[in-house]
Amino acid sequence: MNQFNLGMIGGGTVGSGVFHALQQNSALLTARIGVGIAIRKVAVKAFDEPRPYPITEKLMTLNWRDVVEDPEIHIVTELVGGTGIAKTMILAALERGKAVVTANKALISAHGPELFAAARKHNTSLYFEASVAGGIPIIKVLRESMVGNRIDRIDGIVNGTCNYILTRMKREGAAFADVLADAQRLGYAEADPTLDVDGHDAAHKIGILASLAHGFWVDHHDIHVEGIRSLTPLDIRFAAQLGYTIKLLGMVRMAPPASGKKNSGPRISVSVSPTLVPDGHVLASVNDVFNAVFVSGSPIGDTLYYGRGAGKDATASAILSDIADAALDRKHGTPQRVPPFVAHARDGKVIPYAETRSRFYLRLNVLDRAGVIAKISAIISKAGLSLSSIVQPEGHEGETVPLILMTHIAQRAAMDKAVTAISKLPAVKGPSLLLPVEDFG
Amino acid sequence: MNQFNLGMIGGGTVGSGVFHALQQNSALLTARIGVGIAIRKVAVKAFDEPRPYPITEKLMTLNWRDVVEDPEIHIVTELVGGTGIAKTMILAALERGKAVVTANKALISAHGPELFAAARKHNTSLYFEASVAGGIPIIKVLRESMVGNRIDRIDGIVNGTCNYILTRMKREGAAFADVLADAQRLGYAEADPTLDVDGHDAAHKIGILASLAHGFWVDHHDIHVEGIRSLTPLDIRFAAQLGYTIKLLGMVRMAPPASGKKNSGPRISVSVSPTLVPDGHVLASVNDVFNAVFVSGSPIGDTLYYGRGAGKDATASAILSDIADAALDRKHGTPQRVPPFVAHARDGKVIPYAETRSRFYLRLNVLDRAGVIAKISAIISKAGLSLSSIVQPEGHEGETVPLILMTHIAQRAAMDKAVTAISKLPAVKGPSLLLPVEDFG
Ligand SMILES: NC(=O)c1ccc[n+]([C@@H]2O[C@H](COP(=O)([O-])OP(=O)(O)OC[C@H]3O[C@@H](n4cnc5c(N)ncnc54)[C@H](OP(=O)(O)O)[C@@H]3O)[C@@H](O)[C@H]2O)c1
Ligand SMILES: NC(=O)c1ccc[n+]([C@@H]2O[C@H](COP(=O)([O-])OP(=O)(O)OC[C@H]3O[C@@H](n4cnc5c(N)ncnc54)[C@H](OP(=O)(O)O)[C@@H]3O)[C@@H](O)[C@H]2O)c1
Numbered sequence: 001m002n003q004f005n006l007g008m009i010g011g012g013t014v015g016s017g018v019f020h021a022l023q024q025n026s027a028l029l030t031a032r033i034g035v036g037i038a039i040r041k042v043a044v045k046a047f048d049e050p051r052p053y054p055i056t057e058k059l060m061t062l063n064w065r066d067v068v069e070d071p072e073i074h075i076v077t078e079l080v081g082g083t084g085i086a087k088t089m090i091l092a093a094l095e096r097g098k099a100v101v102t103a104n105k106a107l108i109s110a111h112g113p114e115l116f117a118a119a120r121k122h123n124t125s126l127y128f129e130a131s132v133a134g135g136i137p138i139i140k141v142l143r144e145s146m147v148g149n150r151i152d153r154i155d156g157i158v159n160g161t162c163n164y165i166l167t168r169m170k171r172e173g174a175a176f177a178d179v180l181a182d183a184q185r186l187g188y189a190e191a192d193p194t195l196d197v198d199g200h201d202a203a204h205k206i207g208i209l210a211s212l213a214h215g216f217w218v219d220h221h222d223i224h225v226e227g228i229r230s231l232t233p234l235d236i237r238f239a240a241q242l243g244y245t246i247k248l249l250g251m252v253r254m255a256p257p258a259s260g261k262k263n264s265g266p267r268i269s270v271s272v273s274p275t276l277v278p279d280g281h282v283l284a285s286v287n288d289v290f291n292a293v294f295v296s297g298s299p300i301g302d303t304l305y306y307g308r309g310a311g312k313d314a315t316a317s318a319i320l321s322d323i324a325d326a327a328l329d330r331k332h333g334t335p336q337r338v339p340p341f342v343a344h345a346r347d348g349k350v351i352p353y354a355e356t357r358s359r360f361y362l363r364l365n366v367l368d369r370a371g372v373i374a375k376i377s378a379i380i381s382k383a384g385l386s387l388s389s390i391v392q393p394e395g396h397e398g399e400t401v402p403l404i405l406m407t408h409i410a411q412r413a414a415m416d417k418a419v420t421a422i423s424k425l426p427a428v429k430g431p432s433l434l435l436p437v438e439d440f441g
Numbered sequence: 442m443n444q445f446n447l448g449m450i451g452g453g454t455v456g457s458g459v460f461h462a463l464q465q466n467s468a469l470l471t472a473r474i475g476v477g478i479a480i481r482k483v484a485v486k487a488f489d490e491p492r493p494y495p496i497t498e499k500l501m502t503l504n505w506r507d508v509v510e511d512p513e514i515h516i517v518t519e520l521v522g523g524t525g526i527a528k529t530m531i532l533a534a535l536e537r538g539k540a541v542v543t544a545n546k547a548l549i550s551a552h553g554p555e556l557f558a559a560a561r562k563h564n565t566s567l568y569f570e571a572s573v574a575g576g577i578p579i580i581k582v583l584r585e586s587m588v589g590n591r592i593d594r595i596d597g598i599v600n601g602t603c604n605y606i607l608t609r610m611k612r613e614g615a616a617f618a619d620v621l622a623d624a625q626r627l628g629y630a631e632a633d634p635t636l637d638v639d640g641h642d643a644a645h646k647i648g649i650l651a652s653l654a655h656g657f658w659v660d661h662h663d664i665h666v667e668g669i670r671s672l673t674p675l676d677i678r679f680a681a682q683l684g685y686t687i688k689l690l691g692m693v694r695m696a697p698p699a700s701g702k703k704n705s706g707p708r709i710s711v712s713v714s715p716t717l718v719p720d721g722h723v724l725a726s727v728n729d730v731f732n733a734v735f736v737s738g739s740p741i742g743d744t745l746y747y748g749r750g751a752g753k754d755a756t757a758s759a760i761l762s763d764i765a766d767a768a769l770d771r772k773h774g775t776p777q778r779v780p781p782f783v784a785h786a787r788d789g790k791v792i793p794y795a796e797t798r799s800r801f802y803l804r805l806n807v808l809d810r811a812g813v814i815a816k817i818s819a820i821i822s823k824a825g826l827s828l829s830s831i832v833q834p835e836g837h838e839g840e841t842v843p844l845i846l847m848t849h850i851a852q853r854a855a856m857d858k859a860v861t862a863i864s865k866l867p868a869v870k871g872p873s874l875l876l877p878v879e880d881f882g
Contacts, residue, residue, distance in 0.1 A: 021589060021740045029589050031656065031785035129586075135741040137586030145570070145578030148462060148470050148761025215472065282747060285726055290743075299462045299754035300576040302731075304747035306723060313740035320589025334773045344472035 002331045003036035006323065007067035007098075009043045009089050010079030011055045014103050014130070017312030018077060018319045020053035029320065035327045037075075043067045052312045068093040075326045077319060078102040083110050094118045094126065099326035099335065101319055103130035106195075109204035109220050112211070116340045125335045127322035132205040133158050133291045135314030136307040137321065142212045142295070143338060149297030151213035154252040155275075155438065158205040160289035160309040161189045161196040162228050162248040166236075166274075167287045170245065173233050188289060198227035199248065199272040206250025209293070210270045211341065213252060216348030224271040224353035230433055231274055235363055238393060238404050244276035244361075244437065245284040251275070251438075255351045265347030269356045276361050276437040302440075354413035359388070359437035362407070362419065365400040367427040373403070376422055383418040385410045400429045406437065443772045444477035447764065448508035448539075450484045450530050451520030452496045455544050455571070458753030459518060459760045461494035470761065476768040478516075484508045493753045509534040516767045518760060519543040524551050535559045535567065540767035540776065542760055544571035547636075550645035550661045553652070557781045566776045568763035573646040574599050574732045576755030577748040578762065583653045583736070584779060590738030592654035595693040596716075596879065599646040601730035601750040602630045602637035603669050603689040607677075607715075608728040611686065614674050629730060639668035640689065640713040647691025650734070651711045652782065654693060657789030665712040665794035671874055672715055676804055679834060679845050685717035685802075685878065686725040692716070692879075696792045706788030710797045717802050717878040743881075795854035800829070800878035803848070803860065806841040808868040814844070817863055824859040826851045841870045847878065 006022075008015055022029075022039060030036045042055050043064040061067070067076060068089065076093040078100060080086045086107050093100045095118070102108070108115070108131050119126045129139045133156065142151070157163050161183065168179045180197065183189035195201045203225045210218045228248055239246050255267040277284045282304050286292040291309025296302045308314035329335050366372045373390065380387060391404040407415070419434055447463075449456055463470075463480060471477045483496050484505040502508070508517060509530065517534040519541060521527045527548050534541045536559070543549070549556070549572050560567045570580045574597065583592070598604050602624065609620045621638065624630035636642045644666045651659045669689055680687050696708040718725045723745050727733040732750025737743045749755035770776050807813045814831065821828060832845040848856070860875055 017740065024739070025589055025591060028591060028785070032584075032588050032783055034783070135744060137582055140581065140586050141578055143473075144766070145581050145762045146758065147473050147765045148466055149758055150466060150469060282723070282726060285723060292745075297758070298465070299458065300758035301749045301752075301755050303576060303749075304733075304745070306747070307744035308742045311742075314742050317587065317590055317738070317741035321586045324588045325585070328778055332773065332775045332778055334775060334778075337769055337773055337775075337778075342473055342475070344469070 004074040004327045005038050005040045005072050006075050007041045007073035008077045009064045009067050011042045011044045013312045014315045015079040016051040016053040016055055017316035019055050021316040033324050035331055040073055041067050064089055074330055075099045083107050091118055094122050094124055097122050097124050099124050101127045101322040105131040105204040109207050113217050126340045127326055129322045130315050130318035132208050134309040135317045136305045138293045138305055146297055149300050151297045153296045154209055156206055156250040156293040157247055157286050157291050158250050159196055159202040164188050164289045170236050175233055199225040202250045202272045210252040214266050214268050214348055215344035218270055218350055222350035226273040228274050234402055239276050243279050245279055246274050247277050249275040266345050267349050267351050269351050274435050281440055356412050357409055359409055360407045360415050361435045361437050362405040363433040364403045364428055365430045366403045368401045369427055372427045375425055379418055379421045383414050445515040445768045446479050446481045446513050447516050448482045448514035449518045450505045450508050452483045452485045454753045455756045456520040457492040457494040457496055458757035460496050462757040474765050476772055481514055482508050505530055515771055516540045524548050532559055535563050535565055538563050538565050540565050542568045542763040546572040546645040550648050554658050567781045568767055570763045571756050571759035573649050575750040576758045577746045579734045579746055587738055590741050592738045594737045595650055597647055597691040597734040598688055598727050598732050599691050600637055600643040605629045605730045611677050616674055640666040643691045643713045651693040655707050655709050655789055656785035659711055659791055663791035667714040669715050675843055680717050684720050686720055687715050688718050690716040706786050708790050708792050710792050715876050722881055797853050798850055800850055801848045801856050802876045802878050803846040804874045805844045805869055806871045807844045809842045810868055813868045816866055820859055820862045824855050
């Protein structure tokens with residue numbers, strides 16, 4: 001039987017989870033794949049750092065180069081994070097022909113193509129199942145199980161912190177800031193929550209999925225990103241009255257071909273935004289820290305993949321599956337059997353967010369005066385847009401009352417223009433909120 | 442670039458779906474995997490049979506041996522079905538070293554180990570992603586993505602016909618026979634619905650999943666199977682009042698180790714039964730013909746995989762992913778990279794259904810007389826069982842009234858005994874219904 005040696009860089013939340021899972025299940029893993037995995041070294045920053053699971057002391061080193069330079073280590077995990085030293089670590093391991101497994105979405109998002117090219121150059125591979133949606137095997141599903149499908153749309157709840165906050169805001173009618181503070185206390189949100197609540201982490205992940213699905217690397221600057229800070233309990237309540245739940249969705253859509261151009265590459269939109277999801281749809285019932293990725297393709301139709309999107313244990317499952325693939329690829333000498341990324345589409349393009357189309361939810365705060373609705377409606381219809389409903393809920397907020405408009409399908413650019421004009425009406429006060437509505441029709 | 446030739450046996454619902462999907466997406470598939478797939482022959486029973494999608498006439502043959510004996514065909518799909526001629530076809534193709542892709546759950550369930558041994562003997566492989574849950578990639582997920590997990594439980598809605606019938610019975614308050622007749626008219630149920638509504642098709646599938654998860658081949662005779670014929674609109678309504686939805690679940694559970702025996706193999710229970718699922722659980726909202734497989738493992742936690750469990754298009758997606766794997770395995774000369782089945786557990790055992798434990802729903806029809814409930818309660822508590830609730834809904838059914846008992850966790854054997862005793866009470870009339878209740882606690 002073959003045996004491969006594993007070197008780990010990073011023994012924190014995910015790293016110690018992987019260490020523990022391998023201790024628990026290595027006999028099972030070996031029996032299943034016919035290959036043994038032995039941990040040789042674990043590089044960390046400080047020996048005495050508290051860890052979710054203990055790591056055998058004599059395996060630890062403070063020098064990550066001990067790991068990448070050990071000729072007897074075949075597979076390296078990078079579980080440090082960030083786009084700085086982690087990149088150096090991965091490149092150093094790839095240069096020495098080692099297989100590398102990472103959970104680092106920020107790094108893959110920012111430097112994927114460079115890392116993949118390095119893997120190819122050194123005839124090895126880079127595995128990143130854990131970088132998107134933790135335990136959910138969405139990378140393998142997209143690349144292997146859906147390999148015969150055109151991917152029509154992806155809608156992902158891919159940030160557990162945001163989903164946890166939104167779930168509690170809905171259940172408790174609580175304000176964003178209060179739930180965030182509580183989530184931080186409970187360890188569901190970081191001390192600096194920016195990466196999560198402003199949508200950037202979701203953008204890293206949805207960009208990776210968009211790239212795999214459409215065969216050209218999506219530059220993360222081309223992703224429109226909105227977070228959940230501006231949502232109020234009112235929005236969540238109004239959405240519920242209209243039969244919707246607000247979720248932070250990463251979305252990938254195919255856009256119609258550019259007019260006049262024949263045989264141009266795929267045109268897609270990629271965005272992250274709080275979005276109204278109909279209550280009957282499976283995504284609406286994905287709650288708490290759980291993640292889910294809805295993928296619709298042809299011929300497969302609608303599919304959904306659900307599980308824990310983060311955490312020491314769920315993420316370890318994804319790392320172990322990558323380690324198993326790396327070990328099998330090594331055993332068979334086929335490192336590029338399923339390359340980390342295949343650029344299979346020429347001239348792919350992410351269209352500007354202004355060109356995307358959807359239904360919209362618009363919440364305004366207006367003075368409770370006769371004629372306000374008429375003026376707003378006039379702007380809407382002059383812009384060529386049409387409303388599916390106007391709701392004026394009971395109850396004042398100081399001098400203003402909330403007013404909710406739901407539109408039919410419209411272009412974002414036209415909608416933005418109308419909102420700007422509406423905001424200039426003297427009766428319209430304070431910030432408005434514009435969100436896409438998805439009916440999965 | 443490599444190119445592999447595909448020979449198809451069967452061009453009906455699934456076969457023509459595969460043919461069509463390959464016509465639509467073969468350029469995409471080739472670009473993604475770097476291997477071309479060309480269909481060389483399609484064997485059918487009669488040229489003029491109506492098919493969901495047309496098949497190029499000059500590729501068709503009435504002799505399946507033309508396919509397996511063609512030395513230029515590398516990969517063969519068996520999309521005929523049944524456990525008779527299909528087995529001969531698969532063995533004939535394997536003997537000639539061809540890779541075989543099948544959707545035939547009945548055959549895999551009955552003769553899996555024999556077919557896998559033949560594949561091994563002839564240094565080729567048998568792929569069967571499409572045999573369980575149509576488009577849902579549950580075979581790859583279990584074998585590859587969850588390879589580092591102990592699988593604690595599987596709960597699958599794996600028969601679309603039953604789920605369609607149960608969904609409509611709930612929505613419309615309709616009777617089983619009426620919805621079945623309508624489903625037959627609409628093409629959602631076969632003229633002979635036995636295989637579906639009596640649970641056998643679900644048993645084939647859950648047995649395959651149990652085998653892969655636990656590493657020993659589950660004999661389908663060891664699976665306890667109950668279908669949905671005995672469910673009444675009353676049961677569905679009462680369950681709803683208690684906060685549950687009735688779903689036909691295929692279930693795999695780990696049982697405690699046999700007392701006194703050390704290091705004995707895994708003990709599991711495998712069953713198919715209508716089951717009460719709490720309304721808040723994701724499985725309760727899987728409706729219509731959709732399938733879903735809930736898998737809980739360690740370290741991954743709870744996961745769910747959802748999609749269309751049958752149909753020409755969704756099933757074709759699974760067949761294409763197997764064809765892609767077969768082509769890559771062939772290209773790299775690694776047919777046994779992920780063998781069809783790895784017997785990784787020694788002495789595995791399916792425990793008798795009588796030894797399983799769960800909560801229960803018991804519906805009785807009783808005469809509306811004083812003292813009946815007391816007598817029933819006495820039997821229950823004498824059997825060492827305890828009730829969590831007793832519901833006596835409004836309304837008579839002729840001379841009797843329905844009575845619903847919900848128990849705490851109990852052993853099936855004890856429960857069966859109590860039900861037998863209760864049925865002998867003079868005040869208890871007609872058939873009772875006993876169903877497991879799963880709280881996913
Ligand atoms: N946490 C999750 O749930 C989750 C889920 C999916 C993906 N990820 C990704 O997984 C990666 C790791 O996240 P994490 O939550 O496990 O982070 P973490 O708990 O902060 O762990 C980071 C680890 O890296 C070590 N480290 C830092 N700098 C080092 C250096 N120069 N040399 C050697 N080791 C060094 C740290 O050592 P010390 O232990 O000594 O401090 C620690 O063990 C990130 O890319 C993250 O995005 C995390
Ligand atoms: N239907 C689904 O949604 C679905 C989903 C998952 C799995 N499956 C499985 O897929 C398999 C095929 O199902 P299906 O629904 O596609 O069945 P089907 O529509 O009845 O098609 C069977 C095909 O086999 C051909 N055939 C029968 N006997 C033959 C023979 N002796 N030689 C050559 N060809 C022969 C038939 O030829 P003619 O066309 O000339 O009659 C027909 O093309 C079964 O194992 C089934 O369990 C089906």
